[in-house]
């Protein structure tokens with residue numbers, strides 16, 4: 001999964017700025033962030049910021065807080081280092097925000113106001129600006145035009161270039177009716193034919209608008225985890241403030257004069273400034289990494305939740321399998337021939353626009369069924385996941401139906417008081433054992449045969465689920481299909497568990513029961529009937545090709561409409577959590593080390609006994625304090641690349657990973673400052689003499 005970790009090159013439709021441009025912009029922005037309103041949101045850095053003004057005052061008047069031998073130059077030096085400390089923190093955040101800002105700019109260019117053809121009545125249009133379109137308006141778009149806003153397709157069939165949004169250059173075929181590909185997005189271009197659609201978003205609330213807000217981070221809010229960590233860091237800083245403040249009277253008692261600038265330097269060195277400076281950059285980078293995978297995360301919280309997910313709920317059809325179910329066989333029941341089944345299957349599928357329905361028509365035609373004008377006057381009965389059936393009411397009053405075997409058996413029992421023949425079960429099992437989906441076919445309550453719909457497992461699923469298992473994540477396949485087909489596919493794919501004959505509301509039930517056990521749950525979906533479950537899940541990933549309600553309920557949208565992307569999203573979330581944990585560990589370990597570097601130096605002159613602690617042999621007390629403070633500042637920019645890129649992420653269990661990181665970043669955090677401070681001291685001390 002190192003792909004996610006390394007941040008595979010993005011392929012969003014969003015144009016990316018060059019690295020140099022981004023850095024230049026971040027430098028400009030980092031100065032704006034000195035504003036107190038920005039600083040106050042980050043308590044640790046706010047204390048550094050305030051301290052900077054105190055030492056600045058001391059630079060002008062070293063005797064401000066009483067007589068001292070400390071020079072203005074020393075105080076000025078401390079002030080400069082504090083300035084850089086705050087500036088580096090500002091720069092880290094600005095750099096993390098930069099990519100999103102650049103993306104937002106390029107998306108805004110897509111948003112040029114185009115005109116739209118609003119339908120007034122059946123044969124009159126009016127041409128208005130796209131910005132005047134409201135939810136519910138009907139609009140016609142033709143070949144070559146930019147689609148003015150989002151909507152649900154009512155009529156027509158057309159190929160659409162969505163690369164402005166998804167980055168995918170292959171055109172997408174759009175048409176009304178199905179769960180997939182029946183919506184259009186403002187800003188995309190229609191390449192062929194025409195479409196009539198109903199506007200689904202008011203101005204300012206379109207997908208493009210939401211996308212701009214999102215990548216720009218305009219409404220970025222701290223996640224609960226970030227808030228908790230911020231509070232913890234603030235409390236830690238306050239404790240150090242008290243400790244350092246009490247040092248002064250203590251030292252006075254020993255006749256040591258500790259000057260204010262040195263005390264401030266000690267305070268800043270002790271406070272968790274490294275993580276305080278990088279915390280928000282880490283969070284922003286996590287969202288940005290998701291964007292580079294063409295996943296739009298509606299909040300940082302969603303990305304974080306993905307990192308903690310323990311149960312993954314997946315569909316069968318279209319997620320684990322290719323989903324393009326094709327009719328491959330007609331199995332007759334006693335009393336009927338294969339061609340009877342083909343003819344009745346065709347009648348039952350004449351109005352069925354799903355891929356399944358069309359493949360049945362195609363197979364029946366291939367088996368030689370002749371067109372019968374009688375169907376043209378029939379009435380289609382649409383498939384729903386609730387009834388699990390579809391069919392046609394023929395003009396002569398006969399009812400042709402097909403659907404899930406259990407659903408059709410119940411339908412003939414309840415509607416016609418006929419019991420399904422014993423052979424039905426065997427015929428259905430024959431199909432199901434192959435991992436294919438059996439549809440029972442009935443006419444006027446008489447069961448005629450079984451239609452076999454075959455589907456192909458997506459490649460590499462087994463490896464992906466094994467990988468999930470190694471991360472401690474349980475995978476559950478929830479499908480509307482029958483238990484036998486479900487079992488065959490579940491075994492082939494290697495999922496941990498499955499639920500068959502699930503209606504849409506069963507997905508919610510499965511999610512709730514997992515959540516009740518304290519597990520965080522992720523799921524993908526695209527249909528309107530997935531919307532409640534997408535909202536209930538901790539991580540709901542909707543397909544961009546899906547319906548408007550699904551996209552509104554979800555907290556993430558995959559522009560590539562690839563349900564297996566959930567697996568990458570989990571990796572991105574985990575990497576975010578691990579990066580934050582690792583840098584927090586490093587930061588605190590670092591501060592402990594700085595304490596041991598600075599304190600002996602501060603007391604050495606007055607208390608010769610302390611020199612035993614002075615293992616680092618730093619040149620002078622001033623040099624020791626300044627070196628530690630410089631180290632404290634420059635470690636921030638040194639760690640910016642790591643904060644933005646994320647720490648290396650390996651697929652082991654969470655505990656293992658934690659242990660590894662505490663060891664690496666904890667020990668590293670203890671050792672690195674000793675070396676760093678010593679080196680700075682060697683370089684700096686000649687100048688201080």
Ligand SMILES: Nc1ncnc2c1ncn2[C@@H]1O[C@H](COP(=O)(O)OP(=O)(O)OP(=O)(O)O)[C@@H](O)[C@H]1O
Pocket residue numbers: 314315316317318352354356357383385388389390402403404405437438439478479480481482502
């Ligand atoms: N066009 C159709 N006409 C009649 N019955 C259908 C049609 N499409 C699917 N079915 C039946 O309805 C069942 C439920 O469909 P549903 O879409 O809820 O689940 P699914 O697609 O099989 O599985 P998943 O939930 O994993 O996508 C299918 O398993 C099939 O038996």
Ligand SMILES: [K+]
Pocket residue numbers: 268269270271272273274591632
């Ligand atoms: K520090």
Ligand SMILES: [Mg+2]
Pocket residue numbers: 315317480
């Ligand atoms: Mg389905």
